[in-house]
Amino acid sequence: MISSRVEQLSSSATLKITALTKRLKKEGKDVVNFAAGEPDFDTPLFIKEKAKKAIDDGFTKYTPSAGTNELREAIARKLKEENGIACESSSIIITSGAKYAIYAAMAAFLNPKEEALIPSPYWVSYPAMAIICGAKPKIIKTKERDGFKLTAQTLSKAISKKTKLLILNYPSNPTGATYSNEELKEIYEVIKDKNIIVLCDEIYEALTYDGKKHTSFASIGDAAKFTVTVNGFSKTFSMTGWRIGYLCADKNFAGAISKLIDHTTSCASSISQAAALAAINDKTWPSQMLAKFEERRNLLWEGLKGLRKIKPLLPQGTFYMLCDIKKSGLASMDFSSQLLDKYLVSTIPADSFGAEGFVRLSFATSDEDINKGIARIKSFLEALK
Numbered sequence: 040m041i042s043s044r045v046e047q048l049s050s051s052a053t054l055k056i057t058a059l060t061k062r063l064k065k066e067g068k069d070v071v072n073f074a075a076g077e078p079d080f081d082t083p084l085f086i087k088e089k090a091k092k093a094i095d096d097g098f099t100k101y102t103p104s105a106g107t108n109e110l111r112e113a114i115a116r117k118l119k120e121e122n123g124i125a126c127e128s129s130s131i132i133i134t135s136g137a138k139y140a141i142y143a144a145m146a147a148f149l150n151p152k153e154e155a156l157i158p159s160p161y162w163v164s165y166p167a168m169a170i171i172c173g174a175k176p177k178i179i180k181t182k183e184r185d186g187f188k189l190t191a192q193t194l195s196k197a198i199s200k201k202t203k204l205l206i207l208n209y210p211s212n213p214t215g216a217t218y219s220n221e222e223l224k225e226i227y228e229v230i231k232d233k234n235i236i237v238l239c240d241e242i243y244e245a246l247t248y249d250g251k252k253h254t255s256f257a258s259i260g261d262a263a264k265f266t267v268t269v270n271g272f273s274k275t276f277s278m279t280g281w282r283i284g285y286l287c288a289d290k291n292f293a294g295a296i297s298k299l300i301d302h303t304t305s306c307a308s309s310i311s312q313a314a315a316l317a318a319i320n321d322k323t324w325p326s327q328m329l330a331k332f333e334e335r336r337n338l339l340w341e342g343l344k345g346l347r348k349i350k351p352l353l354p355q356g357t358f359y360m361l362c363d364i365k366k367s368g369l370a371s372m373d374f375s376s377q378l379l380d381k382y383l384v385s386t387i388p389a390d391s392f393g394a395e396g397f398v399r400l401s402f403a404t405s406d407e408d409i410n411k412g413i414a415r416i417k418s419f420l421e422a423l424k
């Protein structure tokens with residue numbers, strides 16, 4: 040009875056393991072959570088207050104399907120001023136989480152059998168979404184020696200007549216890699232005349248380390264014409280449960296995506312949109328969070344880099360650290376499940392990201408837990424033959 044598209048899907052490894060970790064913790068188990076795909080900080084109070092006010096003011100009904108004008112205008116302003124993307128509010132669509140922005144864009148562009156190019160390691164949901172659209176996810180394997188980044192050469196080899204869309208995600212979940220302006224320009228030169236949509240997921244933009252500046256692909260040349268930029272509030276403002284994301288696209292594209300929202304979610308939550316409007320102009324919270332995550336990245340890196348049988352890769356952004364565990368002799372799934380069962384440390388096996396031989400550790404957890412987790416991983420590795 041189940042459609043063949045949905046039959047092909049597995050449930051999301053990230054969501055499944057995160058839920059299992061939360062359950063074990065609730066049961067009183069002292070689990071170190073290196074699986075979390077969300078900041079461990081509570082949503083800032085000034086954002087919560089705006090949501091409470093929205094409820095009290097009766098701002099509790101449908102909004103326009105593309106989102107409230109105020110939020111769309113504020114986002115267009117942010118993208119123009121901070122990201123250098125030439126856009127008007129008519130190009131902005133507010134969605135129920137960035138995940139839905141990605142899905143809506145794919146559904147709006149992909150015809151059956153067309154190819155969506157997905158560089159690997161990739162976030163687990165991209166291939167699944169292409170499959171739901173009846174399209175073909177075409178994985179482009181990136182190399183560790185290229186920092187797991189797509190190069191102009193690998194991209195041009197992967198493009199075929201069937202290619203409709205390219206997904207870029209940086210800082211990347213799960214590798215933490217990000218692209219410089221020059222690297223993006225090289226990709227732009229390959230793709231600019233090919234009639235391909237670039238879906239650029241910049242949800243971890245605010246978590247770019249070592250004082251580097253994030254460049255939006257759509258700010259390069261005329262890329263804004265064929266790029267859908269996706270971002271949201273989940274990571275930058277610790278608002279994963281509020282479900283607010285957005286996209287910015289050419290206004291005809293945005294119109295098409297908006298029709299899809301008309302007939303699926305209707306609009307994102309009015310209360311969450313009011314809260315997001317309070318968040319969008321705040322700079323203090325994201326910069327404090329960035330500083331804290333950079334400290335934690337360094338703590339985890341320092342703790343793991345001297346250990347045998349594991350090789351951590353220093354992320355340039357996000358709160359994820361990909362670790363090469365091939366020398367442990369275990370497959371990713373076995374490594375993660377044994378580490379959880381025997382040492383109560385949860386991680387995500389990276390085979391679900393197309394990276395067998397790696398596991399993903401999230402440092403969206405306290406310093407105390409990071410230290411505890413490092414000690415447990417050390418014991419686990421020492422106990423392996």
Ligand code: PMP
Nearest residue numbers: 136137138162212242271273284
């Ligand atoms: N893109 C990436 C790369 C992510 O890791 C996530 C995390 N869930 C999302 C998009 C979706 O975020 P949201 O919570 O806004 O749906």
Ligand code: GLU
Nearest residue numbers: 051053054075076077212
């Ligand atoms: N994106 C996060 C992760 O990779 C949250 C879970 C999800 O939506 O996949 O863990």
